[in-house]
Amino acid sequence: MTDAAPTQIHVRAAPGAVAPYVLLPGDPNRAHHIAQTYLEGASEYTRHRQLLGYTGTYRGVPVSVQATGMGCPSAAIVTEELIRLGARTLIRVGTLGGATPRLQAADLVIAQAAVPNDGTTRQLLQGAPYAPTASFEVVEAAVQAAREAGVTHHVGLVMTEDAFYASTPEHARRWAGYGVLGFEMEASAIFLVAAMHGVRAGCLATVSNDIGDPQLVPEAVLAEGVDRMVRVALEALVRLHAAEA
Numbered sequence: 001m002t003d004a005a006p007t008q009i010h011v012r013a014a015p016g017a018v019a020p021y022v023l024l025p026g027d028p029n030r031a032h033h034i035a036q037t038y039l040e041g042a043s044e045y046t047r048h049r050q051l052l053g054y055t056g057t058y059r060g061v062p063v064s065v066q067a068t069g070m071g072c073p074s075a076a077i078v079t080e081e082l083i084r085l086g087a088r089t090l091i092r093v094g095t096l097g098g099a100t101p102r103l104q105a106a107d108l109v110i111a112q113a114a115v116p117n118d119g120t121t122r123q124l125l126q127g128a129p130y131a132p133t134a135s136f137e138v139v140e141a142a143v144q145a146a147r148e149a150g151v152t153h154h155v156g157l158v159m160t161e162d163a164f165y166a167s168t169p170e171h172a173r174r175w176a177g178y179g180v181l182g183f184e185m186e187a188s189a190i191f192l193v194a195a196m197h198g199v200r201a202g203c204l205a206t207v208s209n210d211i212g213d214p215q216l217v218p219e220a221v222l223a224e225g226v227d228r229m230v231r232v233a234l235e236a237l238v239r240l241h242a243a244e245a
């Protein structure tokens with residue numbers, strides 16, 4: 001189904017097309033890959049603005065995968081509209097620039113919270129101080145799934161930023177000193193919008209580079225890391241669904 005009876009301005013899904021459990025990659029190609037590789041009976045429900053969205057099942061659990069695009073403005077729109085469409089548990093599956101040598105290429109980061117160095121949450125909060133935080137159940141399920149699969153993972157703070165090329169090694173070291181593991185561009189908005197609607201959200205991210213290093217992790221190594229992350233996220237959703245049954 002594509003663009004049939006759109007109910008939202010950007011995520012043009014028909015009523016009932018979005019599952020309660022949703023994975024949120026930034027990259028539309030990653031959304032397509034996840035749908036094709038991991039979801040049974042996946043069908044596309046939107047492709048408007050290349051914000052690709054698919055719904056299928058994973059081990060019997062109804063799951064959607066929806067691209068957010070890059071940055072908080074786009075992620076906030078997509079999260080808001082997905083919740084209006086019935087999403088209740090949203091897990092970002094992204095990439096992140098590492099802030100500390102503790103993180104190795106393609107390692108998995110499970111975010112507990114996101115330092116909101118972005119304009120979208122600032123506007124939504126009207127400047128009030130706030131700590132955008134992942135839902136405890138999502139963090140717990142992701143950690144359990146990573147442990148069970150034997151996937152190396154780091155749990156802690158990420159920083160969400162607007163300006164990809166503004167991050168320098170000095171900036172990274174400073175924030176690493178406050179416990180920030182890495183930098184990405186959507187988690188704070190996803191956590192805040194989810195909290196504003198009383199639904200659950202989390203963020204898993206694969207280390208794609210060191211901050212300030214233009215060299216990305218080799219493509220094949222990154223792809224393996226992304227697949228490990230996606231499997232952990234999907235198994236976390238299975239756990240969350242089982243706990244609700």
Ligand SMILES: O=P(O)(O)O[C@H]1O[C@H](CO)[C@@H](O)[C@H]1O
Pocket residue numbers: 025026027069070071093094095096164183184185186
């Ligand atoms: O790989 P994705 O999920 O897009 O995430 C990261 O990659 C993009 C920047 O290259 C930003 O969206 C950032 O958050």
Ligand SMILES: O=c1cc[nH]c(=O)[nH]1
Pocket residue numbers: 095096097098164167183184185208209210211212
């Ligand atoms: O936001 C991001 C994502 C990946 N790598 C970075 O350096 N920054």
